[in-house]
Amino acid sequence: MSVFDGLKFRRVYSPIHNLDPRIKFIYVIAVFVAAILFGQILPLLALFVLQIPFVLLARVHRQWLRSLRGALFLATSIFLLNLLFHWINAGYVLLAADIEFSAAMTLRFIVLVESFSVFFLTTSPDMLGLALEQSRVPYEFSFAFTTAVRFVPVLAEEAQTIMDAQKARGLELEKGGFMKRIRNYIPILIPLIVSAIRRSLELAEAMESRAWGAVKKRTNLYALKLHRGDAGMLVIAVAILATAIYVWLYVPVPTLSQLL
Amino acid sequence: MIVVRDVRFKYPSGVEAIKGLSLTVKDGEFIAIMGQNGAGKTTLVKHINGLLKPTSGTIAVNGVETTKTTIATLSKSVGFVFQNPDHQLFSETVEEEIAFALKNFGFDKATIEKQVTWALNLLSLEQYRKTSPFMLSGGERKRVALASVLAWDPEILILDEPTIGQDHEQKEKLRQFILQLQSQGKTIVIVTHDVEFVAECNPRVILMKEGKIVADGEGKEILTNTGALEESSIVLPQIAQIFTQLEHLGFPKDVIDIYEAKALLLKAWEDRQT
Numbered sequence: 001m002s003v004f005d006g007l008k009f010r011r012v013y014s015p016i017h018n019l020d021p022r023i024k025f026i027y028v029i030a031v032f033v034a035a036i037l038f039g040q041i042l043p044l045l046a047l048f049v050l051q052i053p054f055v056l057l058a059r060v061h062r063q064w065l066r067s068l069r070g071a072l073f074l075a076t077s078i079f080l081l082n083l084l085f086h087w088i089n090a091g092y093v094l095l096a097a098d099i100e101f102s103a104a105m106t107l108r109f110i111v112l113v114e115s116f117s118v119f120f121l122t123t124s125p126d127m128l129g130l131a132l133e134q135s136r137v138p139y140e141f142s143f144a145f146t147t148a149v150r151f152v153p154v155l156a157e158e159a160q161t162i163m164d165a166q167k168a169r170g171l172e173l174e175k176g177g178f179m180k181r182i183r184n185y186i187p188i189l190i191p192l193i194v195s196a197i198r199r200s201l202e203l204a205e206a207m208e209s210r211a212w213g214a215v216k217k218r219t220n221l222y223a224l225k226l227h228r229g230d231a232g233m234l235v236i237a238v239a240i241l242a243t244a245i246y247v248w249l250y251v252p253v254p255t256l257s258q259l260l
Numbered sequence: 261m262i263v264v265r266d267v268r269f270k271y272p273s274g275v276e277a278i279k280g281l282s283l284t285v286k287d288g289e290f291i292a293i294m295g296q297n298g299a300g301k302t303t304l305v306k307h308i309n310g311l312l313k314p315t316s317g318t319i320a321v322n323g324v325e326t327t328k329t330t331i332a333t334l335s336k337s338v339g340f341v342f343q344n345p346d347h348q349l350f351s352e353t354v355e356e357e358i359a360f361a362l363k364n365f366g367f368d369k370a371t372i373e374k375q376v377t378w379a380l381n382l383l384s385l386e387q388y389r390k391t392s393p394f395m396l397s398g399g400e401r402k403r404v405a406l407a408s409v410l411a412w413d414p415e416i417l418i419l420d421e422p423t424i425g426q427d428h429e430q431k432e433k434l435r436q437f438i439l440q441l442q443s444q445g446k447t448i449v450i451v452t453h454d455v456e457f458v459a460e461c462n463p464r465v466i467l468m469k470e471g472k473i474v475a476d477g478e479g480k481e482i483l484t485n486t487g488a489l490e491e492s493s494i495v496l497p498q499i500a501q502i503f504t505q506l507e508h509l510g511f512p513k514d515v516i517d518i519y520e521a522k523a524l525l526l527k528a529w530e531d532r533q534t
Binding site: 158161162164165166167168169170171172186187190191194195198 | 311335336344346347349360361365394
């Protein structure tokens with residue numbers, strides 16, 4: 001569950017928290033595209049380091065580190081699988097370039113986790129909903145989205161309670177072979193799904209009794225406005241993207257093995 | 261026997277829910293743990309079957325420290341019924357739901373069959389044997405959850421908020437049932453907010469506040485201790501409220517039992533008549 005911790009919003013006042021979520025999203029997309037463009041380790045490393053100032057500025061480094069630690073398992077799998085397939089492809093020999101490529105792929109994944117983590121750690125679900133709404137996404141969709149995001153921690157907590165309840169009835173999750181272990185999760189998943197459905201029905205009734213959907217056009221208590229900081233962030237995002245595309249098109253990026 | 265010694269517990273989030281607590285529960289004892297939300301009641305009882313392990317201090321159940329064994333092993337002697345039955349029901353039929361734990365504990369088929377029937381009868385659920393637990397009412401689901409734990413006949417039974425969502429009749433049945441289990445020598449621990457229910461059961465009462473025990477003693481003594489109750493944000497049971505207000509007329513203050521109250525009032529009435 002520690003991966004989710006790294007995506008849970010933290011209410012702290014920082015310049016990054018105050019940025020417009022739409023701008024932050026553009027930034028995430030810019031980093032995303034840049035990370036996808038490159039398969040070499042150096043530009044990916046640059047992207048990784050580039051985001052650290054934002055993390056420090058937002059004062060969420062502890063949660064951010066936790067999300068990276070949560071991603072460690074997947075990152076290791078990516079590295080090992082890449083290594084394995086290159087090793088098979090190369091005729092069962094391990095080449096330095098292959099190790100480097102595997103490391104680059106892992107780093108790409110980490111960069112993606114890193115940027116999404118910064119985004120979700122510093123953007124409250126309310127702001128996110130507001131941003132979607134003001135981007136003309138129909139309210140039903142933006143509401144469904146924000147509700148889903150908001151209920152992730154609730155669901156995680158509930159999953160924990162259910163696990164406790166079943167363990168108290170002698171369920172041992174770690175017992176048995178691979179298939180048995182998967183089957184061990186049935187007593188956890190069914191109550192979780194059933195209670196999620198129950199809760200959504202209750203939520204729907206509660207909302208309808210508070211006049212949800214009574215008028216087509218809703219008004220908002222808060223409205224998002226772009227500030228000077230947002231313009232700065234937008235410039236940074238565009239610069240990242242432009243540099244990435246320029247380098248990708250015109251600059252031959254050396255690999256580590258070529259440099260050494 | 262449950263022996264809790266100097267237990268402290270800190271959640272990974274950094275919240276210290278139990279702040280140095282010691283407690284001994286003898287075999288066959290019936291105790292009620294009370295206190296406001298966040299006092300650490302549920303956190304404390306989750307230590308008894310090993311779901312939580314103390315950050316410091318020790319808990320021993322029948323002489324075995326909870327840190328030195330598994331939850332599954334402990335659960336065999338400590339049955340834990342959670343507050344919300346929906347957090348555990350998942351089977352297609354009530355029968356399978358009750359058999360779940362028995363299968364986990366590795367009982368043989370004949371024993372499982374026998375225990376399921378026994379538990380169904382115990383909680384008058386026999387007619388629902390083949391029904392889906394999801395089709396039952398809230399109160400019935402709660403009974404299925406209880407039956408699914410009682411099925412393996414644990415010597416210690418923990419009930420977390422057993423009276424929530426139960427009507428008066430069900431509560432009365434539950435009370436009778438708990439007393440019956442107690443008479444069979446079982447140790448019973450309930451966690452509850454329901455003062456009236458506790459007053460009617462009259463168990464040993466433990467009041468908790470902010471991860472510590474504020475008061476521990478006979479139900480009659482604790483539930484009429486205005487100071488201690490106020491400290492843990494619990495109101496007096498209604499009968500105790502009446503008798504506290506009648507204290508100046510010479511009535512005793514420590515009355516929580518309805519029959520005792522009736523006898524006292526009747527006597528006062530008769531004394532006046534003569």
